[in-house]
Amino acid sequence: MNQTVEGRIPVLDVGPMLEGVPGAMDALAASIARSCRDTGFLVLANHGVPQALADGCFEAAARFFALPEEEKLALKVGMLNLGFLPTGAQVIRTSTVNHNTKPNLNESFYISRDYAADDPDIVAGKPFIGLNRWPPGLPGFREATMAYYTAMQALAQRMLPAFAVALGLAPDYFAEDFTDPSCTLRLIRYQPQPEAEDNRFGFAPHIDTNFITFLAQSALPGLEVRTREGTWLRPPAIPGTFVVNTAEMLGRYSNDRFAPTPHRVVNASNQMRYAIPFFFGPGNDAVITPVPSCVSETEPAKYAPLRYLDHRRKLNQTNFAHRQQAGETVA
Numbered sequence: 001m002n003q004t005v006e007g008r009i010p011v012l013d014v015g016p017m018l019e020g021v022p023g024a025m026d027a028l029a030a031s032i033a034r035s036c037r038d039t040g041f042l043v044l045a046n047h048g049v050p051q052a053l054a055d056g057c058f059e060a061a062a063r064f065f066a067l068p069e070e071e072k073l074a075l076k077v078g079m080l081n082l083g084f085l086p087t088g089a090q091v092i093r094t095s096t097v098n099h100n101t102k103p104n105l106n107e108s109f110y111i112s113r114d115y116a117a118d119d120p121d122i123v124a125g126k127p128f129i130g131l132n133r134w135p136p137g138l139p140g141f142r143e144a145t146m147a148y149y150t151a152m153q154a155l156a157q158r159m160l161p162a163f164a165v166a167l168g169l170a171p172d173y174f175a176e177d178f179t180d181p182s183c184t185l186r187l188i189r190y191q192p193q194p195e196a197e198d199n200r201f202g203f204a205p206h207i208d209t210n211f212i213t214f215l216a217q218s219a220l221p222g223l224e225v226r227t228r229e230g231t232w233l234r235p236p237a238i239p240g241t242f243v244v245n246t247a248e249m250l251g252r253y254s255n256d257r258f259a260p261t262p263h264r265v266v267n268a269s270n271q272m273r274y275a276i277p278f279f280f281g282p283g284n285d286a287v288i289t290p291v292p293s294c295v296s297e298t299e300p301a302k303y304a305p306l307r308y309l310d311h312r313r314k315l316n317q318t319n320f321a322h323r324q325q326a327g328e329t330v331a
């Protein structure tokens with residue numbers, strides 16, 4: 001693997017943009033545009049999210065996965081991807097870069113916006129929203145994970161104008177589609193995989209299906225990014241930064257100018273590896289349509305308008321083995 005990522009996955013200081021320094025937005029947007037056209041990965045420094053929040057979330061993840069298996073299985077995901085997804089339940093079947101045949105060597109816990117049971121949208125049974133499934137025996141778990149979730153949603157919203165400007169659009173172009181964004185915090189524990197095995201991954205090559213993803217730096221390496229030439233790079237592992245990657249919906253909005261980049265995880269260490277990706281996506285009712293600045297007579301729209309809710313429904317049916325096993329009861 002090529003370890004020199006010089007320039008391919010740049011470290012961007014977002015402090016000046018967040019502080020509103022004149023010219024900072026345009027400079028940042030230019031850097032974002034460059035790396036989104038290349039690797040689709042970048043690293044954010046000076047983002048303003050206290051490291052204690054990421055640390056608290058990592059610690060919460062470690063405490064959750066250390067619970068006895070039956071306590072975790074009591075929170076197993078149901079029709080919605082909220083709660084515990086055990087090892088072996090996910091084979092990424094939609095990847096275009098690898099024929100994935102073996103389940104990922106990871107277990108996950110999914111958290112979304114923390115609705116109250118009497119929220120009108122919950123009461124009305126609105127599709128694709130649901131109640132988080134909290135472990136009863138873990139004091140502070142909900143607080144730590146939601147504190148991280150809330151801070152990450154705020155950061156993602158503040159980054160949105162930079163991605164719009166990077167596409168040659170007005171800073172508020174995406175605002176309406178993201179007024180009620182679809183956010184997911186996924187806690188992941190990767191078991192050690194000290195000996196390589198053919199086609200076996202902690203997380204098989206895949207693209208993310210949301211808009212952009214934020215990854216707090218894990219304590220252990222393992223994440224690898226596939227360049228357009230087909231080599232695998234490791235993003236700079238600078239403590240306190242976020243690795244950000246573009247995902248499928250940004251690819252669609254940008255008519256493939258910012259195409260999502262396949263990535264994978266192999267935890268070759270002899271310890272558990274933890275990750276806490278935060279997935280930022282448009283609202284369920286948003287209709288994703290290639291933006292005007294990326295469509296022209298010579299570059300016609302490659303995608304028909306797509307409602308995010310329909311995209312999520314389709315994914316749900318494709319990727320998750322637990323839903324394909326006939327007869328299984330879902331919570």
Ligand SMILES: O=C(O)CCC(=O)C(=O)O
Nearest residue numbers: 203208215223265275277
């Ligand atoms: O564990 C990581 O570093 C990456 C996880 C990831 O790619 C994902 O959850 O989509």
Ligand SMILES: [Fe+2]
Nearest residue numbers: 206207208263
């Ligand atoms: Fe991913």
